Amino acid sequence: MSDVADAELFGNDDWSVNADGLEHRGTGYFISRDAVAARRAEGLWDWPLQMAEKSWCRPSLFREAFLGALELFGIARDAGLNRSFALGYGIRAVEARASDTFVTLADVLKPRALPETVRVAAPRPARALVAAGG
Numbered sequence: 439m440s441d442v443a444d445a446e447l448f449g450n451d452d453w454s455v456n457a458d459g460l461e462h463r464g465t466g467y468f469i470s471r472d473a474v475a476a477r478r479a480e481g482l483w484d485w486p487l488q489m490a491e492k493s494w495c496r497p498s499l500f501r502e503a504f505l506g507a508l509e510l511f512g513i514a515r516d517a518g519l520n521r522s523f524a525l526g527y528g529i530r531a532v533e534a535r536a537s538d539t540f541v542t543l544a545d546v547l548k549p550r551a552l553p554e555t556v557r558v559a560a561p562r563p564a565r566a567l568v569a570a571g572g
Contacts, residue, residue, distance in 0.1 A: 447510050452496055453503030460507050465494060474504075475513045483522040490526030497527045 448455040452463055459470040469485055476484040485504060489495045501523060508515060 448503065448506040450499050450502055452499040455503055455507045455510060460503055462495070467492075469507075471507075471511055474507055474511060477518065481518040482525065483519050486519070486522040487526045497523075 444456060446454050446456055454461050454463055457471070459468060459472075459474065461468045474485065478484055478487070486501075489500050489504075490497070505515075507513075
């Protein structure tokens with residue numbers, strides 16, 4: 439790599455972002471710049487889902503570095519990004535600006551409308567009538 443490629447553009451305790459991509463400081467795990475915007479067939483972003491499987495990956499620090507990389511690389515965010523983080527990590531507190539916090543699963547997954555409860559008058563059992571003196 440050249441000195442320009444080695445220059446850190448963004449960093450936190452776990453991740454370093456340079457012109458070539460993101461690198462985890464502790465493990466050396468690398469996500470190339472060309473692969474950052476990878477999506478799955480259903481439109482979910484690949485990396486938030488993949489990194490959620492890694493026990494060594496702290497969600498708040500990965501999210502911070504990933505969002506920083508998107509901004510630095512000029513990659514636009516979309517609704518699929520929030521869905522990807524929510525589905526990958528669930529509801530976890532993050533150290534981020536309010537607009538960048540995780541969404542709740544309830545905001546991502548909308549339940550079907552439930553049918554109205556229909557109450558049907560049922561005859562009282564004979565045993566209840568006898569106990570009541572009937």
